[in-house]
Amino acid sequence: MIGRVIKHPKLYGIYLNKAKLETLSQEYKPKLLSGPSDKVRATFVLTRTTINFLKKHVSAQIPTLQYISSFTVACAYIWSCIAKSRNNELQVFGFIIDCRTRLVPTVPSNYFGNCLATCGTMAKTSALIEKDGFVTAAKLLGDCFHKKLNDKDGILKDAATWYDFS
Numbered sequence: 001m002i003g004r005v006i007k008h009p010k011l012y013g014i015y016l017n018k019a020k021l022e023t024l025s026q027e028y029k030p031k032l033l034s035g036p037s038d039k040v041r042a043t044f045v046l047t048r049t050t051i052n053f054l055k056k057h058v059s060a061q062i063p064t065l066q067y068i069s070s071f072t073v074a075c076a077y078i079w080s081c082i083a084k085s086r087n088n089e090l091q092v093f094g095f096i097i098d099c100r101t102r103l104v105p106t107v108p109s110n111y112f113g114n115c116l117a118t119c120g121t122m123a124k125t126s127a128l129i130e131k132d133g134f135v136t137a138a139k140l141l142g143d144c145f146h147k148k149l150n151d152k153d154g155i156l157k158d159a160a161t162w163y164d165f166s
Helices: 007-016 049-062 070-083 125-129 133-149
Strands: 088-098 116-124
Touching: 049 070, 049 116, 049 133, 070 088, 070 125, 070 133, 088 125, 088 133, 116 125, 125 133
Parallel strands: none
Antiparallel strands: 088 116
């Protein structure tokens, strides 16, 4: 049971009191997977050589950046590319991180279930499309990772605000 593994009083109630199991009936029809026609999908292929080049570029531009991972530079590159197709508005880049090894006490490695937290940052399009837009994106994402992963109050500090407990 989740309550025995993750000690968080408000989250514990979600799993015990709010859980609703849904069953599939004979008349179940899956949703159509086609999206709006004004959207574009793309596949980005970043080789190990490209990733290493991007990491070195960010390290050279911002030597004080605490967290530069492959995921950080890949997300920063994609975010700065996508921003070029947007108007000058506030851009949000969010993602989910696995928290099993980051809880105190840590969750056992054989834990079967979700243990995720949100992480994200935002910037104006103009900051992401300028000459050093990729570096700006990498700094924002790297700082976000560092702050989330090293939060002294715990990774689930604000978890209770994410859910409606009514």
